[in-house]
Amino acid sequence: MNGEKWTLLFDGASNALGHGIGAVLITPENQLIPFTARLGFNCTNNVAEHEACAMGILAALEFKAKVLEVYGNSALVVHQLRDEWETRDSKLIPYHSYIKNLIEQFEEITFHHIPREENQLADALATLSSMFKISQGKDVPLIRIQNRGQPAYCKAIEEEPDGKPWFYDIKCYLKDREYPPGASENDKKTLRRLAMSFFLDGEVLYKRNHDMVLLRCVDAKEAMEIMIRDP
Structure with missing residues (x-):
């Protein structure tokens, strides 16, 4: 495996907020x-560009990579x-030295x-790190990236106060052309x-979204069952 090709992307950022470096190693x-x-x-x-390049190459060596392709948008560093x-x-x-x-230490590097x-x-990693002010001896801020497969409002499901689903009136109108009692x-x-x-x-009952895909309408109880079954 060590002889297989690894890839490195690097970039540095220097701006009014500070200086940051980023690298992405691809196995x-x-x-x-x-x-x-x-x-x-x-x-x-x-x-900063040289620092980013050095950080990425050191990381590749720590992973015992022997064949590495290095990519950067700094023409100066590359040439x-x-x-x-x-x-x-x-x-x-x-x-440079x-x-x-x-x-x-590599068998092949380009x-x-x-x-x-x-x-x-x-570039995003370098820019992000340049924006954080980190004092010596302080903990480095931890950024966790979560994967959310549905909009936040899908979690805000409430039981209908009258025991009827939220789409009850719409369904009755489409089925029998009936209006709710006392409707103005x-x-x-x-x-x-x-x-x-x-x-x-x-x-x-289905709802047509903007691209005409039909979405099945469910009540609060069924929605909760779906979220528990398919989180």
């Missing part, structure tokens, strides 16, 4: 492993590490330049307008 099985850090010293954007451009900036020369020493729009995840003319007009978005098939 041979296409699993994404993100890394990010805030730089606690003043630096240029080119320095200098490919020895196509000379490194003249005194601030970058130590980085350091990363070159790391490169020697560097590729990509546009920023193709490096959005690493304005209530009737509103019910007719609402009913235009629903479709009754036997005893099952």
Whole structure:
């Protein structure tokens, strides 16, 4: 497995809020492993790019990768590490030597330049870390990404006070053209307008959404059973 190809994406961010770096390591099985850090010293954007590249390469070595493809949107970093451009900036020369020493530990490593729009995840990580102010010795803020497969309002289901489902009046109107007892003319007009978005098939009521897909209407009890069964 160690001889299989790994991929690294890196980016640095330097702005008025601070300096951050981001890297994404992609395993041979296409699993994404993100890394990010805030730089606690003043630096240029080119320095931040080198820091991001070094962080990602070190991570690849820790995972014992031997074949690595490196992608970044910094033409300077990529061309200098490919020895196509000379490194003249005194601030970058130590980085160049350091990363070159790391490169020697791989069986094969290549560097590729990509546009920023193709490096959005690493760019987002770098920008995010540049925005957090982290004091020395303090805990690093933990950001957890949850997967939510349904809108938040789907959790706010209440029992109908009269024991009837929320769509009862609409269903009765479509089935028998009946209005609720005591309905005013304005209530009737509103019910007719609402009913235009629903479709009754036997005893099952459906709602047409914006792309004309039919959504089955259920009451609060059935909705809760569905959420418990298919969270």
